[in-house]
Amino acid sequence: MTVSDACKLLCFSSCALVCLSTSGRNVLIMTCDTTAKLNGKVVVVTGGSSGMGFEAAKNLASRGARVIIASRNETKLKAAQDQIIEATGNQNVAYKTVDLGSLKSVRNLASELNSEDQINVLINNAGAVALPDKLTADDLNLTMQVNYFGAFLLTFLLLPKLKASAPSRIVNGIGGAMYFGEINFDHWNDIGRYNIITALGTSKLAVDLFNAELDTRLKNTGVTVNGYDPFVVRDTSILANIPGIVQHVSKFFINIIGRRKEDVGREIAYLASAPEMESVSGNLYKFCYPFKNHWLVNDRELTRRLWEESKKAVKIDKNEDWEVNDV
Structure with a gap:
């Protein structure tokens, strides 16, 4: 990250956090919960070894689900598995590296x-x-691949199983940075085109449009899909790639107005388990409320094209393409 990019991120973080803390003061204290039990259910949580993903996984394990957490670091995954089992008494917690x-x-x-x-x-x-x-080894922009294409590919490959397991749910992490993104299919994997704010925003906007397209394609399948915007969360590793002073200042703001990771984890678990959410689909949630979504989610031509361009980007082959094989 260049000094210029770091300064842009600091300015963005400072302005966004101050504005949101003022406008959202009454909802920051909101939490949602459910007494739902998940015995016999299987839940997969990516990014489940730390932060809000870990808290969501722990919450869902406490409800009796078989929980599978996935992330890159096997050491952290093993530690998270042990902690979840110890905290919940649920031995049916597994991990996968990805x-x-x-x-x-x-x-x-x-x-x-x-x-x-x-x-x-x-x-x-x-x-x-x-x-x-x-670029990654797959010739994709790293931010786009980690934040969007990886989730798209995983979801696409698991959709037949999710449909066969219905009623089932998909819960996507999105984020307010999407309002700073742009979708240009000719350039979304370019290097040197976007600053870190636009790159992050574009990846999150892609997830939001993907969420909308999934909702359309999954009508009457028994699979629902909803998104959540965690706002900003304290005590997570999300800032690990940000250099020194910018990271410290960002943490300062986040520690003042950010949400506890336990509260965000509880909200994610609510979306994943609450009986009243079983037939709810296509929404974005923030502070436990349905939240105003990006205006582009209503552009069906755009979301359809995003789906097709994403399939090309992640190189879905004819054996994987259940859309063709199921016809």
Whole structure:
């Protein structure tokens, strides 16, 4: 990250946090919860080894679900598994390693997960901020691949299992940065085109449009899809890639007005488990409320094209393409 990019991120963080803390003061204290039990259900949480993903996984394990957490670092995954088992008494907690910056790794994870008897909930929580501006081995922009293409590929490959396990749910992490993004299919994997704010925003906007297209395509299948905007969350590793002073100042603001990761984890678990959410789909939630979504989610031509362009980007082959094979 350049000094210029770091300064842009600091200015963005400062302005956004101050504005949101003022406008959202009455809803910051809102939490949602449910007494739902999930015995016999299988839940997958990406980014489940730390932060709000870990808290969501722990919450869902406490409800009796078989919980599978997935992230890159096996050491952290093992520690998280042990902590969840100790906290909940639920021994049915497993972990899988995955690097969302590698299509091969995501395909390997999908293959392992498809060996499960069922998958009732998929939570696409993993994401990163301020990644290097470079291409991956798959010739995709790193930020786009980690924050969007990896989740798209995993979801696409698991959809037949999710449909067979219906009623089932998909919960996607989105984020307010989407309002700073843009979708240009000719340039969304370019290097040197976007600053870190636009790159992050574009990846999150893609997830939001994906969420909308999924909702349309999953009508009458028994699979619902909703998104959540965590706002800003204290005590997570999301700022790990941000350099020194910018990271410290950002943490200062976040610690003042940010949400507790336990509260965000509870909100994610609510979307994944609450009986009253079983037939609710296509919404974005923030502070436990349905929240005004990006205006582009209503552009059906755009969301349809995003779906097709994403399939090309992650190189869905004829054997994987259940849309063709199911015809």
